[in-house]
Amino acid sequence: MIRPKVTLEDVARLAGVSTVTVSKVLNNQGRISQATQQRVRQAAERLGYVANAAARSLRGKPSRMLGMVVPEMASPYFAELARAAADVAGRLGYDLGLFTTSRSPDRERERVGSLLGGLVDGLILVGPSGSRQFLRALEQVPAPVVLINYFGPPTHLPVIRAENYQTTTALLHHLLALGHRRIAHISGAPHSGQGAERLRAYREVMQAVGLWQEDLVRPGGFTQEGGMQATRQLLALAQAPTAIFAGNDLSALGVYEAARERGLKIPHQLSVVGFDDIPIADHLSPPLTTVAQPVQAMAQLAVELLLRGLEGERLSEFVQEFPSRLVLRSSTGPPSG
Amino acid sequence: MIRPKVTLEDVARLAGVSTVTVSKVLNNQGRISQATQQRVRQAAERLGYVANAAARSLRGKPSRMLGMVVPEMASPYFAELARAAADVAGRLGYDLGLFTTSRSPDRERERVGSLLGGLVDGLILVGPSGSRQFLRALEQVPAPVVLINYFGPPTHLPVIRAENYQTTTALLHHLLALGHRRIAHISGAPHSGQGAERLRAYREVMQAVGLWQEDLVRPGGFTQEGGMQATRQLLALAQAPTAIFAGNDLSALGVYEAARERGLKIPHQLSVVGFDDIPIADHLSPPLTTVAQPVQAMAQLAVELLLRGLEGERLSEFVQEFPSRLVLRSSTGPPSG
DNA sequence: TTGTATGCGTTATCAG
DNA sequence: CTGATAACGCATACAA
Numbered sequence: 001m002i003r004p005k006v007t008l009e010d011v012a013r014l015a016g017v018s019t020v021t022v023s024k025v026l027n028n029q030g031r032i033s034q035a036t037q038q039r040v041r042q043a044a045e046r047l048g049y050v051a052n053a054a055a056r057s058l059r060g061k062p063s064r065m066l067g068m069v070v071p072e073m074a075s076p077y078f079a080e081l082a083r084a085a086a087d088v089a090g091r092l093g094y095d096l097g098l099f100t101t102s103r104s105p106d107r108e109r110e111r112v113g114s115l116l117g118g119l120v121d122g123l124i125l126v127g128p129s130g131s132r133q134f135l136r137a138l139e140q141v142p143a144p145v146v147l148i149n150y151f152g153p154p155t156h157l158p159v160i161r162a163e164n165y166q167t168t169t170a171l172l173h174h175l176l177a178l179g180h181r182r183i184a185h186i187s188g189a190p191h192s193g194q195g196a197e198r199l200r201a202y203r204e205v206m207q208a209v210g211l212w213q214e215d216l217v218r219p220g221g222f223t224q225e226g227g228m229q230a231t232r233q234l235l236a237l238a239q240a241p242t243a244i245f246a247g248n249d250l251s252a253l254g255v256y257e258a259a260r261e262r263g264l265k266i267p268h269q270l271s272v273v274g275f276d277d278i279p280i281a282d283h284l285s286p287p288l289t290t291v292a293q294p295v296q297a298m299a300q301l302a303v304e305l306l307l308r309g310l311e312g313e314r315l316s317e318f319v320q321e322f323p324s325r326l327v328l329r330s331s332t333g334p335p336s337g
Numbered sequence: 338m339i340r341p342k343v344t345l346e347d348v349a350r351l352a353g354v355s356t357v358t359v360s361k362v363l364n365n366q367g368r369i370s371q372a373t374q375q376r377v378r379q380a381a382e383r384l385g386y387v388a389n390a391a392a393r394s395l396r397g398k399p400s401r402m403l404g405m406v407v408p409e410m411a412s413p414y415f416a417e418l419a420r421a422a423a424d425v426a427g428r429l430g431y432d433l434g435l436f437t438t439s440r441s442p443d444r445e446r447e448r449v450g451s452l453l454g455g456l457v458d459g460l461i462l463v464g465p466s467g468s469r470q471f472l473r474a475l476e477q478v479p480a481p482v483v484l485i486n487y488f489g490p491p492t493h494l495p496v497i498r499a500e501n502y503q504t505t506t507a508l509l510h511h512l513l514a515l516g517h518r519r520i521a522h523i524s525g526a527p528h529s530g531q532g533a534e535r536l537r538a539y540r541e542v543m544q545a546v547g548l549w550q551e552d553l554v555r556p557g558g559f560t561q562e563g564g565m566q567a568t569r570q571l572l573a574l575a576q577a578p579t580a581i582f583a584g585n586d587l588s589a590l591g592v593y594e595a596a597r598e599r600g601l602k603i604p605h606q607l608s609v610v611g612f613d614d615i616p617i618a619d620h621l622s623p624p625l626t627t628v629a630q631p632v633q634a635m636a637q638l639a640v641e642l643l644l645r646g647l648e649g650e651r652l653s654e655f656v657q658e659f660p661s662r663l664v665l666r667s668s669t670g671p672p673s674g
Numbered sequence: 675t676t677g678t679a680t681g682c683g684t685t686a687t688c689a690g
Numbered sequence: 691c692t693g694a695t696a697a698c699g700c701a702t703a704c705a706a
Contacts, residue, residue, distance in 0.1 A: 005454075005479055007683060018693045023685055031691060048474045050450030055683035057391040058698050063451075073435065074420035076413070083411035086437055095448055098410065098435040100423055111432055113387030114400075117342075117699095119456055137385045142342055224616075253620065279561075283590060285622035344699060355677050360701055370675060392699035395682050454683095 006047045015043035026051070057118030065095045066306055067120035069112060071127050071189065073100050075222070075250065076278035077295070081126060081148070084299035092307060094121075109134055116143045122306035124148060129191040139316075144309025146302045151193030158309075158318035160302055162293040164194055167324040168201035171273055171291060172245065174326070179334045180243040180271060181211060186220035186230040186255070188247035195222065195247055198275065202245060216241055220251040227254020235262055242335035243271035249278045249290055252331075256284060267333035277327050286330035294322045343384045352380035363388070394455030402432045403643055404457035406449060408464050408526065410437050412559070412587065413615040414632070418463060418485070421636035429644060431458075446471055453480045459643035461485060466528040476653075481646025483639045488530030495646075495655035497639055499630040501531055504661040505538035508610055508628060509582065511663070516671045517580040517608060518548060523557035523567040523592070525584035532559065532584055535612065539582060553578055557588040564591020572599055579672035580608035586615045586627055589668075593621060604670035614664050623667035631659045 008019040015022065017036060024030040025040040026049075032040075043049075057063055066089050070078040086096040097120060101108040108129075116123060122144040128135070132153060138145050139156045147159045175183050185202045188195020199217070206212040215237065218230035227246055231254060234241055246252035252274030256266065264270045266286055274281060277292035301320065309315045345356040352359065354373060361367040362377040363386075369377075380386075394400055403426050407415040423433040434457060438445040445466075453460060459481040465472070469490060475482050476493045484496045512520050522539045525532020536554070543549040552574065555567035564583055568591060571578055583589035589611030593603065601607045603623055611618060614629035638657065646652045 005683095008685095009683080019683085020685080020693055020695095021691090024692090027685080029685085033691060036691080048477060050447060050454060052395070052454040052683050053451035054391045054394040054455035055698090056451075056685080058389070058395055058682090058700090059684050059686085060698065061685075065448075072420075073423050073433075074416045076416075079411045079413075079416050082435075083409075086410050095436065095438065095444075098419075099432065101432065107432075110387065111402075114390035114393075117387060117389040118391035140385055256620065280617040280620065283593065283617065283622075284620055342699095345701095346699080356700080357677060357702090358675090361676090364701080366701085368675060373675080389699050392682090393701080395684090395698090396700050396702085397682070398701075 005052070006049045007052070008049075011040065011044045011047055011049050014047060015040045054118075062121045062310070063119060064093065065097055065120050066122050066124065066303065067097050067099060067115045068124040068126065069099045069101055069108075069115075069128075071100065071129070071192070072222075073098070076280070077248070077276045078126060080278070080295050081299050084296045085124060085303050088300045088303045092303065094303075094307075109137070112138070113141075116141050116145070121310055122146075124302045124306065125150070127192055127194065128152075144306050144315060146305045146309075146315070148298060148302055149194050151197055156316040158305055158315040160298050160305070160320050160322070162194075162298065162322050163324045164197035165201045167291050167326065168198045168245075168275075169205050170326055171275075171289075172202065172205045174289075174328070175243045175245070175271060175273065175332065176209065178243075178271065178332060181335075182213070182216065182239060182241040183211065183243045183245060184216040184218070184234045184241035186218055186227055186234075186244060186246045186251050188220065188251075189222045190219075192222065198245075198247055220247055220254065222248050222250055224250050224254040224257070227251030228258045229254070231255045231258035232261075235259075235264070241270075243273070243332070246272065246274045249274035249276045249281050249288060252288055252290070253280070253284070267331050269336050271332040271335070273332060281327075282329070284331070289329045289332045290327050292325045292327050294324075298322055342389070343386045344389070345386075348377065348380045348384055348386050351384060352377045391455075399458045399647070400456060401430065402434055402457050403459050403461065403640065404434050404436060404452050405461040405463065406436045406438055406445075406452075406465075408437065408466070408529070409559075410435070413617070414585070414613045415463060417615070417632050418636050421633045422461060422640050425637045425640045429640065431640075431644075446474070449475070450478075453478050453482070458647055459483070461639045461643065462487070464529055464531065465489075481643050481652060483642045483646075483652070485635060485639055486531050488534055493653040495642055495652040497635050497642070497657050497659070499531075499635065499659050500661045501534035502538045504628050504663065505535045505582075505612075506542050507663055508612075508626075509539065509542045511626075511665070512580045512582070512608060512610065512669065513546065515580075515608065515669060518672075519550070519553065519576060519578040520548065520580045520582060521553040521555070521571045521578035523555055523564050523571075523581060523583045523588050525557065525588075526559045527556075529559065535584055557584055557591065559585050559587055561587050561591040561594070564588030565595045566591070568592045568595035569598075572596075572601070578607075580610070580669070583609065583611045586611035586613045586618050586625060589625055589627070590617070590621070604668050606673050608669040608672070610669060618664075619666070621668070626666045626669045627664050629662045629664050631661075635659055 012019045089096045220226035220230045274290040281288040349356045426433045463485045557563035557567045611627040618625040
């Protein structure tokens with residue numbers, strides 16, 4: 001059953017023309033007589049011909065596919081980013097492929113390089129763990145590359161990011177105003193730029209008000225499981241926190257779980273805040289206080305930037321920071337003690 | 338700054354050898370002296386050389402990348418499937434690219450064809466809307482293709498699916514046993530095989546017990562918004578349903594929303610069941626009664642099948658149906674009236 | 675141990 | 691309006 005593959009030549013033979021003619025017809029190039037067009041199209045149809053993307057791209061033709069590389073496939077935050085990007089790309093006649101290359105830096109470099117080597121016309125890198133060297137290499141690449149939520153050392157690549165520091169500060173002041181003194185933080189994934197920003201803001205705010213305590217910070221890896229483990233530890237402390245700032249909503253979910261496990265009522269006995277405003281946040285009980293980012297707008301700009309790059313525009317030195325927005329819901333209240 | 342691209346030849350020139358030698362070194366083929374290897378690797382490093390994937394694939398080399406095509410990027414169900422597949426693939430030395438091609442059938446056919454034309458070594462199609470013709474074409478393709486949750490006419494492609502019909506029946510009998518007589522259904526996406534299975538089971542059960550009513554079925558498109566709209570209509574009925582079977586958890590979320598909007602308590606005034614057991618289901622209030630599928634196992638098998646296909650094994654006539662599992666939580670109870 | 679020649683499938687150029 | 695030719699970058703058989 002396995003017919004190896006149908007090439008231009010097979011179609012040409014069946015239609016009784018040359019490969020060049022077939023190529024032209026299928027690409028609507030040059031002037032070909034209606035009669036020939038008819039024959040060629042029928043032959044192609046009958047053989048189930050599909051152009052070989054590799055050969056095409058080798059020849060320099062754009063693939064009309066954009067790539068997006070994310071640290072994690074299943075995270076609702078990245079899923080939303082991907083969906084939004086896929087939407088705008090689709091409207092503009094492009095497809096979007098989603099990749100995750102968090103395995104090894106070597107693999108990442110190689111995979112990204114090969115993606116850029118003709119498979120995709122442009123690439124969006126989300127939360128790049130990016131060694132300097134890697135990013136410098138990317139700057140050299142002929143295809144457009146856009147960084148989303150990159151917080152590392154300066155780069156010439158265009159950067160789109162959401163504001164994290166100020167918003168985290170506001171979030172914490174909300175907790176402080178409520179009267180909380182022992183506010184814990186469940187920090188994010190080790191190499192996440194956003195996680196680092198949030199942690200930095202947390203440390204500086206807490207130090208500024210003289211409430212900084214080393215042991216109130218626990219790593220949660222941005223996962224529900226991590227959030228739960230961290231919360232268990234925090235609640236077992238002699239001086240347990242009255243509020244927890246989870247690095248993202250997923251880990252906040254873990255906080256909810258651990259709190260329930262311990263019979264603690266939110267927000268009466270424990271206040272919780274998250275980050276990202278994933279779809280579920282509003283449906284938790286109680287609904288979670290968190291921070292929303294204009295994910296749609298970010299994704300849209302990223303795609304637009306890519307397309308502009310494709311048209312030859314130089315994108316370097318572009319940085320756009322989007323404001324984030326506090327979403328106050330019912331998971332925070334004054335401390336009970 | 339934009340150095341067009343670095344080819345094997347550039348590296349060869351810098352290292353003072355031929356392209357063949359470079360190729361061999363970089364692929365660990367043949368016997369090359371340590372000294373030469375050193376020089377070549379340094380040159381490649383310095384130039385930031387990355388092999389052009391298009392050329393490589395054109396030459397017949399596997400890309401070590403698997404593809405997965407889903408109807409929707411942001412759906413938690415598909416996200417979970419993709420994550421699981423990416424995990425096993427990763428463990429086996431492959432990367433996974435995620436694509437969505439729900440736009441036009443033409444585009445889909447073309448995109449899938451070109452993916453198979455060297456970009457990916459194998460493809461997992463999830464919930465293919467698949468015209469017969471399209472699937473027949475896929476059977477001809479030289480690369481392995483696996484279908485997940487395909488419920489259409491017979492195909493020679495290997496199929497992995499979750500049991501839907503029996504489980505839906507059980508779900509409905511749970512509702513019936515509780516005493517519900519007016520059970521509505523919010524049906525799924527128009528071309529979804531799973532949606533069709535669930536609808537079919539619903540119709541046959543309801544007809545069997547003499548409770549079938551045309552106007553208790555509303556389309557929800559498997560989305561939250563659709564679920565909400567459908568519920569609004571259902572609740573406005575003179576004889577409103579006492580229980581709603583949402584086609585999936587996402588639309589069940591919409592049911593929750595509409596119920597809250599109307600001041601209806603779940604499950605006291607309205608019972609709700611969903612399907613899929615997405616992560617959020619257990620965190621709703623009340624926790625949602627739903628159906629869980631062994632998504633991990635399905636994804637794992639799909640990847641394994643692909644790899645076996647890659648080793649030359651004939652995969653046709655393979656069908657594996659995984660059992661689904663009722664997850665009874667607190668969103669169902671006896672009708673109040 | 676290293677290099678020469680060749681072809682993968684497609685399309686741009688140019689000639690007929 | 692149509693076709694012959696070359697080239698894209700790489701990896702393989704074969705030769706040196």
